Amino acid sequence: MSDQMRNRLMLAVALVLAAIYLFPLYWMYITALKTGSAMFATPPKFLPSEPQWSIYAHVWESRNMGRYLWNSLVIALGAVSLIAVLGVGCAYVLARYRSVWVDIGLFLILMLQVLPASLMVTPIFVGFSQFGLLDTPRLAVILAIAAKSMPFFVVLVRATFMSVPMELEEAALVDGNSRFGAFFNIVLPLARNGILVSAILIFMQAFGEFVYSKSMIQAVELQPASVGLNSFMGPNTNEWNNIMAYATIYVTPVLAVFILLQRRIVSGLTSGALK
């Protein structure tokens, strides 16, 4: 068998595997376009005969999605900014030195990274309510998400800083820069891409966050899209086309960003998790 034949065969198998794996996503997009009766047809239709494009506008209006997505955006942006401001410096110091203290710091951070949100939400909720933080519920959620996701961000960004040669910074110091100046003018610009990719990953996580928002935000006007989706799905719902349209609107921007930045995201993720 020639090399070209082999390559084509492998690619075909790979495409089939990917198609099987991504079928749930396809099913979401297709179901959203079906009419109420086509949705419950047996056997199910794998291509919608009369796509209902108007469903998106309908769901957007009736479920008030603009407000939900806005809240998701506020929460995610707030959490990412807070994490980036605090986390970048921490990652830099942990990457620049090698000592027992750095090891201890890293160990603590890795331990904090693994705490499940659904287990931490009980003490955080009670504590926040005692300090009156639940009066500004979106801020409370931002703080909780920041505490949960910062360790992961630090681990990812630390890997980026490790790849910035220390000599460049030392040269800047010799040229008369202060540590402050060398950090902001030399090191940060060099690590910019890695920081950006890590921030995007954190943003995606925060954009879909559910446990904290569900527990701490009682007012419907302040809830993010994940909580909105949850209250849309009653126990005996049969509006699956509407729910899938909601899910489509919610998830498509995230998927678009992911596909555009796929290579960077994948490599950033793997460098953080295994090194």
Place this chain on the structure above:
Amino acid sequence: MKRILASVTDGKGFDIGLVLLPLAFLLVLSGLPLVYNVVMSFQEVDMFSLGTFARPFVGFKNYVDLFSQPETRPILLNTALFVSASIAGQFLIGFGLALFFSMNFPGASWLRGLFLVSWVMPGLVVGAIWNWILSGDFGVLNFFLRETGIIDGNIFWRSDPHYSLWAVIIANIWLGTSFNMILLSVGLSGIPKDLYEAAELDGANALQRFFTITLPMMRSTIGAIIALGLIFTLQQFDLFAGITSGGPNNSSNVTQYWAWDLSFRQYDFAKGATISVIMIVFVMLASVVYVRSTRHEVRG
């Protein structure tokens, strides 16, 4: 004052400031809740004492009560089943896919990366999609299983107590497979190619090469991935909220969902804190394994 300022912009103080600020933040927002959790698990907490710090201490009463509840045992068993089945499924499918994609062909790395969409999607959306796929009368999974002759009648995945936990497990395997695959691919690409060439010259077949080279060389990667899998599966909450809500009758309930349910559905914050403490200890043990195996990887 001037010396301190100078140190902050241009000396050790710069590093210390950079690292202390975030550590203080984490200490207040993760460390304190952790301690507070333990304290609450020894207290009597109800809706009236929620706002005060002065609550009566009750010793180990919450722990004793918890373990004398009839649903505790099944929920712990569910958790064990959920964790082991999810990890096994994610790892085996992920390893198979990683091995396939490690054979070089054009487009391999791009297609492999595409699998990660399952991982970047909001968990609740994944839950909603699988909720619909697993639906009893009109679910597309039942349709496939019927067409291929695996089942005769529809399985009511979400409402049949025998299958409800498996409904969440299936969704969780789908969710986690891609992450396992990507990390295993990284491990596979780190094995030197000449090892395989040498083994091939010595006459080892593909199966022998897998067991004598691939598996031993991947040992620490596999350890890290299984520990990570344990950590991630114990964090899984959204799928339970999106598919079964722990029902019917706790048949698909697991500790991490139960802890939340106790606190925020039944307002029994002390019990919620108690089960959280037990599980957090467990997760921390897993993460020690993870940290150790990644350290091993780097320092080798």
